[in-house]
Amino acid sequence: MLDYTLILVFSGCLVLGIVAGTLGSFAVLRKQSLLGDAISHAALPGVAIAFLLASSKHPAVLLLGALCAGWLGTLFILLITRTTRIKNDTAMGIVLSVFFGLGLFLLTLIQRMPSASKAGLDKFLFGNASTLLLQDVWTMLILGGATLACVLLFWKEFKLLSFDPDFLHSLGRNTLILDVFLTTLLVAAIVIGLQAVGVVLMSALVIAPAVAARQWTDHLGRMVALSALFGGVGGVLGAFASSRISNLPTGPAIVVGISVLFIISLFFSPHRGLLKDWLRERKNRKTVRSKKVLLALFTLSRSHKTPFHSHPVSSLEAIAPGSIEGGLEELRNQGLALPSGAGWKLTHKGAIEARRLAQHVYGEMP
Amino acid sequence: MHPIEISDLTVAYHEKPVIWDLDFHAPAGVLLAVVGPNGAGKTTLLKSILGLVKPSAGTVTIFGKPAQKQMHRLAYVPQRGSVDWDFPTTVLDIVMMGLYGKLGWFKRPGKKEKELALQSLEKVGMADFAGRQISQLSGGQQQRVFLARALVQDADLYLMDEPFVGVDAVTEKAIVALLRELRSRGKTVVVVHHDVPTLKTYFDWALLLNVRKIALGPVQKVVTPKNLQKTYGGRASFLDLEHA
Numbered sequence: 001m002l003d004y005t006l007i008l009v010f011s012g013c014l015v016l017g018i019v020a021g022t023l024g025s026f027a028v029l030r031k032q033s034l035l036g037d038a039i040s041h042a043a044l045p046g047v048a049i050a051f052l053l054a055s056s057k058h059p060a061v062l063l064l065g066a067l068c069a070g071w072l073g074t075l076f077i078l079l080i081t082r083t084t085r086i087k088n089d090t091a092m093g094i095v096l097s098v099f100f101g102l103g104l105f106l107l108t109l110i111q112r113m114p115s116a117s118k119a120g121l122d123k124f125l126f127g128n129a130s131t132l133l134l135q136d137v138w139t140m141l142i143l144g145g146a147t148l149a150c151v152l153l154f155w156k157e158f159k160l161l162s163f164d165p166d167f168l169h170s171l172g173r174n175t176l177i178l179d180v181f182l183t184t185l186l187v188a189a190i191v192i193g194l195q196a197v198g199v200v201l202m203s204a205l206v207i208a209p210a211v212a213a214r215q216w217t218d219h220l221g222r223m224v225a226l227s228a229l230f231g232g233v234g235g236v237l238g239a240f241a242s243s244r245i246s247n248l249p250t251g252p253a254i255v256v257g258i259s260v261l262f263i264i265s266l267f268f269s270p271h272r273g274l275l276k277d278w279l280r281e282r283k284n285r286k287t288v289r290s291k292k293v294l295l296a297l298f299t300l301s302r303s304h305k306t307p308f309h310s311h312p313v314s315s316l317e318a319i320a321p322g323s324i325e326g327g328l329e330e331l332r333n334q335g336l337a338l339p340s341g342a343g344w345k346l347t348h349k350g351a352i353e354a355r356r357l358a359q360h361v362y363g364e365m366p
Numbered sequence: 367m368h369p370i371e372i373s374d375l376t377v378a379y380h381e382k383p384v385i386w387d388l389d390f391h392a393p394a395g396v397l398l399a400v401v402g403p404n405g406a407g408k409t410t411l412l413k414s415i416l417g418l419v420k421p422s423a424g425t426v427t428i429f430g431k432p433a434q435k436q437m438h439r440l441a442y443v444p445q446r447g448s449v450d451w452d453f454p455t456t457v458l459d460i461v462m463m464g465l466y467g468k469l470g471w472f473k474r475p476g477k478k479e480k481e482l483a484l485q486s487l488e489k490v491g492m493a494d495f496a497g498r499q500i501s502q503l504s505g506g507q508q509q510r511v512f513l514a515r516a517l518v519q520d521a522d523l524y525l526m527d528e529p530f531v532g533v534d535a536v537t538e539k540a541i542v543a544l545l546r547e548l549r550s551r552g553k554t555v556v557v558v559h560h561d562v563p564t565l566k567t568y569f570d571w572a573l574l575l576n577v578r579k580i581a582l583g584p585v586q587k588v589v590t591p592k593n594l595q596k597t598y599g600g601r602a603s604f605l606d607l608e609h610a
Contacts, residue, residue, distance in 0.1 A: 029453065085380070153472055160463050164449045167515075170416050170525075171467035172437030218454045218499045 021231025039069030044103025127198030133329030232260035237272025375424030
């Protein structure tokens with residue numbers, strides 16, 4: 001089952017998932033989700049140019065090319081935003097499309113060349129983890145390890161840079177250098193995944209695990225760890241799926257795997273999940289409904305000597321239309337009202353509760 | 367040697383001047399308010415002192431030296447709306463950020479830092495909230511946390527951007543008490559302030575700013591209807607309050 005090639009592929013995807021998940025957390029918290037997409041697309045011409053210059057497909061050469069181009073793209077975005085009146089999103093759009101277009105152009109040229117070593121560069125588009133060799137995985141491991149080590153070393157600076165960069169500056173730190181440094185690490189994390197995932201989908205691996213992780217925790221350390229875990233698991237799942245299904249590129253498989261984690265997190269996480277929101281909302285509506293009916297019973301009983309007089313449903317309906325049926329049942333479940341004769345009446349507990357509610361709502365007795 | 371000394375400061379964004387040829391100094395040990403209408407350059411002034419904004423001309427010194435060499439002597443309280451309060455962290459962690467500068471590179475905050483941060487939270491009445499998620503704080507509580515983060519820095523000069531905006535009366539009183547406590551310890555506090563009626567009760571000195579400097583000096587001397595008129599133009603309905 002698990003042969004040598006497969007172990008290589010799995011470890012490669014595990015590494016790229018962990019590193020992308022870690023750096024992605026910072027990108028998402030700094031509201032730079034789209035930057036990942038721009039960087040990965042911008043890296044493509046770097047791969048092609050590195051191949052043309054060095055006539056080699058050694059992973060270190062190609063990744064170095066990708067790293068330079070990705071970094072240059074980021075620098076352009078920064079420069080355009082700072083020196084012109086073009087806004088950040090536009091700058092990212094320009095850099096993404098221009099670099100990606102150039103990359104595709106160069107790749108097509110390379111495909112037409114007579115050289116025999118040209119094959120396989122197109123895997124950088126959609127990714128093909130099954131072509132990972134030992135030297136590829138080593139390169140990923142070294143670059144990824146260095147990236148993670150930097151994040152740990154500069155943890156508190158990166159945390160503060162993400163939360164409040166002006167304050168970090170006021171502590172005497174050079175935020176521009178730290179900003180470029182953290183972004184360079186993001187470029188490295190993206191470049192690591194290019195061969196296996198491809199430039200087109202790599203940004204999903206940066207964003208999705210981080211957003212999913214944020215759903216589960218309110219602690220930065222735990223968020224980053226969880227994001228790395230999601231990235232790693234997604235990477236391995238995707239690699240597994242693409243090794244089982246022939247002609248399924250790894251990139252899409254990994255993205256689908258991570259999307260499943262993301263969707264589960266979005267709906268079912270305990271504090272921030274949509275399901276939790278929905279349940280809270282529903283409970284809230286029920287409470288309001290029963291309180292309306294309780295007030296209606298109380299209001300009607302004001303015209304009688306005792307608060308425990310029975311009132312027909314039709315009179316209640318006139319005061320609190322639309323709430324009665326469900327509301328009365330709620331009140332009965334809470335022991336605040338009872339059916340009596342042809343109508344309903346407050347219990348002792350209900351009368352006390354109703355009086356308190358009326359005071360709260362009207363400020364005084366109605 | 368004043369805590370802050372500024373000469374000929376001009377700041378312009380895209381050729382439109384925000385601060386024009388400002389000479390300014392803050393004497394030691396005073397509570398100084400920077401007042402003026404929206405767009406008068408109040409926040410820009412703080413940011414120029416901090417080096418967050420690059421001036422077109424002029425110099426800023428802090429305790430007699432260039433500002434970037436004196437960062438360890440100042441503490442900055444940004445507008446609380448300038449950060450995302452949904453950031454995944456706790457109140458205590460935010461306050462400990464004030465100690466990152468002293469900690470130096472590569473070191474993580476430990477027991478001692480935690481202790482200092484807790485003491486600082488105590489001073490702003492937020493000790494019970496130390497473990498609280500910051501997304502659960504009210505506006506006033508956010509402001510107190512930011513103040514605690516500045517207090518823990520134990521600086522000589524405090525720069526605060528609109529600390530009174532959007533806080534309730536209790537928090538406002540607490541902040542004023544805090545400012546006075548800082549002054550009693552000889553600290554200098556520069557506060558961007560919006561509320562003219564409280565100027566004379568809360569502060570000793572004022573800078574009236576509207577792109578140009580209108581007046582600078584002790585509040586009793588410079589906060590006059592005439593100067594306020596000059597600062598705010600004809601739109602100032604609170605001028606009557608000044609006579610009250």
